[in-house]
Amino acid sequence: MRILLVEDDDRLASALITALTRHGHGVVRTGMGVDALRLAGGVDFVLLDLGLPDMDGLEALRRVRRVSAVPIIVVTARTQERDVLRGLRSGADDYLVKPFRTAELMARMEAVVRRGTRPMPARDQVVTVGDVRIDLETRKVTVAGLPVTLTRREFDVLALLAREPGVVRGREEILDAVWGDPLLSASRSLDVHVAGLRAKTGRPGLVVTLRGTGYRLGTAG
Numbered sequence: 001m002r003i004l005l006v007e008d009d010d011r012l013a014s015a016l017i018t019a020l021t022r023h024g025h026g027v028v029r030t031g032m033g034v035d036a037l038r039l040a041g042g043v044d045f046v047l048l049d050l051g052l053p054d055m056d057g058l059e060a061l062r063r064v065r066r067v068s069a070v071p072i073i074v075v076t077a078r079t080q081e082r083d084v085l086r087g088l089r090s091g092a093d094d095y096l097v098k099p100f101r102t103a104e105l106m107a108r109m110e111a112v113v114r115r116g117t118r119p120m121p122a123r124d125q126v127v128t129v130g131d132v133r134i135d136l137e138t139r140k141v142t143v144a145g146l147p148v149t150l151t152r153r154e155f156d157v158l159a160l161l162a163r164e165p166g167v168v169r170g171r172e173e174i175l176d177a178v179w180g181d182p183l184l185s186a187s188r189s190l191d192v193h194v195a196g197l198r199a200k201t202g203r204p205g206l207v208v209t210l211r212g213t214g215y216r217l218g219t220a221g
């Protein structure tokens with residue numbers, strides 16, 4: 001598997017990389033939560049330390065979960081049950097409390113993989129809006145049966161809205177989830193991507209703009 005290791009402790013990280021590599025895994029390592037959001041899309045498994053220098057690990061976890069169903073084990077020095085429960089509720093598949101033996105880590109990872117992929121927040125993998133069909137799993141969109149080619153981010157924006165039709169997503173929330181950056185500097189990008197979605201699908205009503213609030217999935221008008 002390709003594993004993303006989010007761990008700011010160099011000694012622990014290098015010990016884990018050695019162990020994981022010995023078990024035949026490829027490891028991408030970062031010490032920053034912000035990188036986790038960027039890199040989680042390209043890996044098969046995430047090991048996430050909750051104590052990160054740039055953001056709360058639980059926040060990083062929630063952000064990754066908004067856009068990905070990748071298996072995640074949180075690694076924590078926090079022994080408080082409340083934090084562990086928050087981690088599991090925020091979308092972790094399992095947790096390990098430091099210090100732990102690498103054999104224990106391997107066993108937990110195997111168990112998570114064996115259990116299979118967690119369902120995405122959407123009840124259905126395919127969301128249909130009029131004649132627009134959005135497949136959240138295969139990332140394919142069709143309009144009236146014909147495929148529409150969207151960029152990765154156009155699809156991510158659409159998928160975020162489609163996962164919970166009717167729910168309004170704030171601009172910052174979308175920027176955060178899709179770009180990993182809630183700052184206004186990326187705001188124009190969001191407008192451009194929404195315009196692209198409307199133009200490419202030929203369904204301007206598919207994404208509804210709520211002035212000053214955000215966006216939600218609309219109708220295929």
Ligand code: CA
Pocket residue numbers: 007008009049050051052
């Ligand atoms: Ca740490």
